[in-house]
Amino acid sequence: MSDGEFRLAYVPGVTPAKWVNVWTERMPSVPITLIAVPAAEVVGLLRDGGADAAFARLPFDRDGLSVIPLYVETTVVVAPKDHAVTAADEVAIADLADELLFHPLDDTIEWTALPGLPAFTRPATTADAVELVAAGTGLLVVPQSLARLHDRKDLTYRPVQDAPQSQVALAWPKDATTDLVEDFIGIVRGRTANSSRGRTPAAPAEKPAQRKPQKPAQRRSVPAARKRKGPRPR
Template identity: 35%
Template sequence: MDVDLRKLRYFVAVAEELHFGRAAARLHIAQPVLSRQIRALEGELRAQLFVRDKRSTSLTEAGRQLLEDARPLLASASALRRRVATADRGTFTVAFMPGITVTDAVGSFSSRHPDVTVELLRTTWADQTEVLHDGRADVSVVRLPVDRRGLSVRPLFGEPRVAVLRADHRLAGKESVLVGDLADEHLLNDPDAVPEWRDVAVELRDGTASRWQEFRSVEEKLEHVAAGRGIAVIPLSTSEYYTRPDVAHVPVEDLPPNEVCVAWVAARRSPLIFEFAELLRSV
């Protein structure tokens, strides 16, 4: 039996809304049509997916299992369509993190493949591998740590990390600092990205840490540093690229280098991917 992806999309909408009316509105279809499609899916799978009464809709155990499996399946199907479309257009997309330049590799690649259009996609900590899984990028130059599941990851280089402080901060102007010198500070990074700080952080020990905020860009994070809301730890190249007078950059001596790698979906066997990865490693 082949599972209809359209019915799966309908199912996920109902499972997320737990309300047939809202799900129908979200899908821009009539509620009776949605109900029929869900009943048809239940018939095909020979399993009840929802328990419905006049007051509520809830998932059965089979429904919960299907929701868990359907989301990555739909994401893979969407990524497949996107990759096929970009291949048809003759494009190759390279994603990269702030502070990283891919100019030399892109130039060499383009000279070898003048019929291929190289597109560039800037990423963040939040989506640097997501762009691979959803098909937006063919390769991604990432900064570790990342979730490596389903990916091939090859090292490129490492670079020192610096603490970014407000210009009038007590540590600004020092030649370097240690992680222990930052123990009293509020870190604007995800603590898991700087485990050495997490191990000594006062705000984590005494439970006064505020909820970590996800930033969409380096510029946004630097605005918070300049406003005195905390400090950040970023790679040296990123700090040099985003220079501004109201923040200071101080090397952190006892932090290991930030590792930069090239990553792609492991199941893909495109010669262009392997060639571009080798170009990155050579330059």
């Protein structure tokens, strides 16, 4: 009998497979539904009750949400394979100072100052920006997972060593912290099945009382005064 379902949303580039696999093994009676959602819509989806929890990239508006930061992503620059920035294994922001850089509207990197020179347009999405990079009209700085998601044969990427980094987090509505949400939090945190959701593991069965092993009897020595002297009588 099913206990309902668990609805898990995730933004582009995030791969929830390892946690979903654990859920499927641990909670076979509760199906998990995956919802792919654009980064700009994930918070609204949670607040509207369209998902029980979501993997999203910080920063986002946390109002009314509980958030557990998970891991930090490497920041890379996406460029055509024959571009000069690909000559090095990694680059610095200063190396991009004279480059046209796209800044899509769904960019999740929190910049204090945008690097490079502004491109001729702000694409609506990262996917649109990748298309423009492939056309040779500029470069794009994104989390590495998004560069992998939009991988193309004519493009490559290099780490930007001193760029800000985005962070993936698990989020859910504060007023909807259900038992299933707690179970999923336990999976993400790597808890065992017994410790998930803060449950107290069952006390181990009491072992039968064991007798202490008896010490072997010690031989009493004969006092010297009682030892016979001289030859035994015949």
